[in-house]
Amino acid sequence: MERKWWKEGVVYQIYPRSFMDSNGDGIGDLRGIISKLPYLKELGVDIIWLCPVYKSPNDDNGYDISDYKDIMDEFGTMKDWEELLDEMHHLGMKLIMDLVINHTSDEHPWFLESRSSKDSAYRDYYIWRKGSKDKEPNNWLGCFGGSAWEYDNATGEYYLHLFTKRQPDLNWDNPKLRGEIYDMVRWWLDKGIDGFRLDAINCISKGPETLEELPQDSIERWGGLHFMDKPLVHHFLHEMNERVLSEYDIMTVGETPGVTPEDGILYTAEERKELSMIFQFELMDLDVGPKGKWDIVPWSLDDMKASITKWQLGLQEKGWNSLYLNNHDQPRMVSRFGNDTTYRKESAKLLATLIHTLQGTPYVYQGEEIGMTNVAFESIEQYRDIETLNYYHYGIHEKGLDPKDVMRAIHIKSRDNARTPMQWDCSRNAGFTSGTPWMDVNPNYTEINAKNEIHDPDSIFNYYKKLIGMRKALPVVVYGKFELIEQCKSPLFVYTRSLENQKLLVALNFSEDKRQLKLPEDILLESYSLILCNYANRLERNESANLMLPYEARIYLLE
Numbered sequence: 197m198e199r200k201w202w203k204e205g206v207v208y209q210i211y212p213r214s215f216m217d218s219n220g221d222g223i224g225d226l227r228g229i230i231s232k233l234p235y236l237k238e239l240g241v242d243i244i245w246l247c248p249v250y251k252s253p254n255d256d257n258g259y260d261i262s263d264y265k266d267i268m269d270e271f272g273t274m275k276d277w278e279e280l281l282d283e284m285h286h287l288g289m290k291l292i293m294d295l296v297i298n299h300t301s302d303e304h305p306w307f308l309e310s311r312s313s314k315d316s317a318y319r320d321y322y323i324w325r326k327g328s329k330d331k332e333p334n335n336w337l338g339c340f341g342g343s344a345w346e347y348d349n350a351t352g353e354y355y356l357h358l359f360t361k362r363q364p365d366l367n368w369d370n371p372k373l374r375g376e377i378y379d380m381v382r383w384w385l386d387k388g389i390d391g392f393r394l395d396a397i398n399c400i401s402k403g404p405e406t407l408e409e410l411p412q413d414s415i416e417r418w419g420g421l422h423f424m425d426k427p428l429v430h431h432f433l434h435e436m437n438e439r440v441l442s443e444y445d446i447m448t449v450g451e452t453p454g455v456t457p458e459d460g461i462l463y464t465a466e467e468r469k470e471l472s473m474i475f476q477f478e479l480m481d482l483d484v485g486p487k488g489k490w491d492i493v494p495w496s497l498d499d500m501k502a503s504i505t506k507w508q509l510g511l512q513e514k515g516w517n518s519l520y521l522n523n524h525d526q527p528r529m530v531s532r533f534g535n536d537t538t539y540r541k542e543s544a545k546l547l548a549t550l551i552h553t554l555q556g557t558p559y560v561y562q563g564e565e566i567g568m569t570n571v572a573f574e575s576i577e578q579y580r581d582i583e584t585l586n587y588y589h590y591g592i593h594e595k596g597l598d599p600k601d602v603m604r605a606i607h608i609k610s611r612d613n614a615r616t617p618m619q620w621d622c623s624r625n626a627g628f629t630s631g632t633p634w635m636d637v638n639p640n641y642t643e644i645n646a647k648n649e650i651h652d653p654d655s656i657f658n659y660y661k662k663l664i665g666m667r668k669a670l671p672v673v674v675y676g677k678f679e680l681i682e683q684c685k686s687p688l689f690v691y692t693r694s695l696e697n698q699k700l701l702v703a704l705n706f707s708e709d710k711r712q713l714k715l716p717e718d719i720l721l722e723s724y725s726l727i728l729c730n731y732a733n734r735l736e737r738n739e740s741a742n743l744m745l746p747y748e749a750r751i752y753l754l755e
């Protein structure tokens with residue numbers, strides 16, 4: 197397998213609006229990020245994924261871009277951005293930008309032109325279909341509720357939007373549009389960035405099926421599901437790679453909901469020259485019921501193990517995956533897959549151990565490294581996310597759901613769980629801003645904050661540092677082959693990674709109970725050394741190695 201910096205690095209994802217506010221307007225910004233680079237350096241991460249900072253009316257917090265070549269006023273200026281890039285490079289970190297090219301904002305000049313007339317030179321930059329005044333071209337839903345089609349008075353036709361109605365989808369079948377996108381991509385690469393995260397990239401090819409109806413009341417009605425992984429996607433990505441990306445030493449990660457490992461290989465196999473890695477969603481679906489995201493069902497460790505094993509074996513030596521358990525679109529991982537009360541520290545470290553010992557590139561989402569948790573705001577007024585607000589309004593006003601049930605689902609699943617301001621210290625507003633934050637801070641900041649974490653040698657933060665350091669020191673962590681130890685049944689999750697004569701053994705106890713660890717006969721613990729454990733002093737205490745404590749995570753090395 198070819199060695200690459202983006203396989204060996206650790207990505208840290210910044211959601212700028214909530215990271216650090218430098219000027220007291222309550223909104224995180226670029227200068228705020230610059231001021232926190234030493235913190236990230238200390239953590240040891242080497243690649244930063246910056247969520248969108250381009251000009252945007254912020255219908256979907258920057259994922260609706262109105263000018264690809266300028267910076268959002270609230271975040272600062274292009275000069276600030278250049279300083280951020282310089283400073284990161286100076287510290288030995290790389291920057292990847294979020295590239296949102298499935299759609300633009302409805303305020304993008306292309307769309308303003310496109311909607312102005314059927315004869316506009318830009319008409320075909322977007323996807324327009326006839327319908328009748330009160331019937332959409334078909335029954336597809338947008339991802340955030342409501343129809344995927346919006347009627348536009350000016351020309352009496354509908355445009356397609358897989359996300360909000362202020363995010364019209366681009367028409368990738370148009371070679372002129374593609375040319376403009378590639379030019380813009382080159383423009384950013386020439387500024388010296390180190391790559392891109394490509395938003396919803398497996399949905400860009402819409403194909404001729406645009407007018408098909410989908411079965412009523414099935415989750416399948418989300419139009420996006422119908423567009424994913426169409427054959428032309430690969431043609432487009434390969435074209436972009438040939439025409440631009442291949443000229444630079446960069447990493448690209450494609451956000452690809454719904455893909456299988458076979459698709460993953462098509463996107464990331466080196467010889468196909470499309471993307472460096474994918475960002476797939478299977479673990480994010482473990483608690484999703486038949487009616488979609490808000491239909492919450494319990495997740496099971498057996499399903500998690502099956503999914504991880506499938507992907508580890510499926511991409512081994514053929515492709516490359518991203519490893520994550522949360523991001524700006526998902527609840528906090530310790531609340532979702534761990535225990536955010538009694539065993540918050542232990543389970544946060546256990547989940548981190550999992551992510552940092554699998555094959556793929558690990559992603560740390562801001563605040564994860566200090567064990568930030570979900571938030572349960574009392575009032576819908578405290579929420580900001582368009583998806584959450586739409587769900588609330590559709591749920592209560594159109595579907596007649598009980599507001600209590602709706603709020604309960606929001607507490608578990610809202611994207612705002614991950615978007616509350618970063619908790620830096622125990623001063624007012626968690627040290628995030630001197631003004632009024634754009635969204636309330638999670639009230640647990642007096643206990644959970646970066647300052648406490650940095651000073652406590654046994655903290656989650658300091659455990660992440662060790663995990664990241666281990667990745668740098670041991671090639672087996674990056675390149676080793678994965679093997680599940682099937683004999684160790686849930687709630688234990690035990691596996692090995694092997695590379696030449698190095699072998700790693702990882703044992704995780706996903707429960708609040710003590711558990712016996714019974715390994716197969718060919719694994720002799722005596723010949724391994726314990727190199728990391730989430731219970732302090734476990735190494736010295738020399739307690740029975742066969743007993744795993746609640747949420748205990750151990751990494752052994754055989755050399």
Ligand code: GLC
Nearest residue numbers: 256259296359395396524525
């Ligand atoms: C991606 C982003 C999400 C955004 C959506 C539309 O899924 O991660 O935040 O809302 O695309 O751009």
Ligand code: CA
Nearest residue numbers: 217219223225
């Ligand atoms: Ca600010």
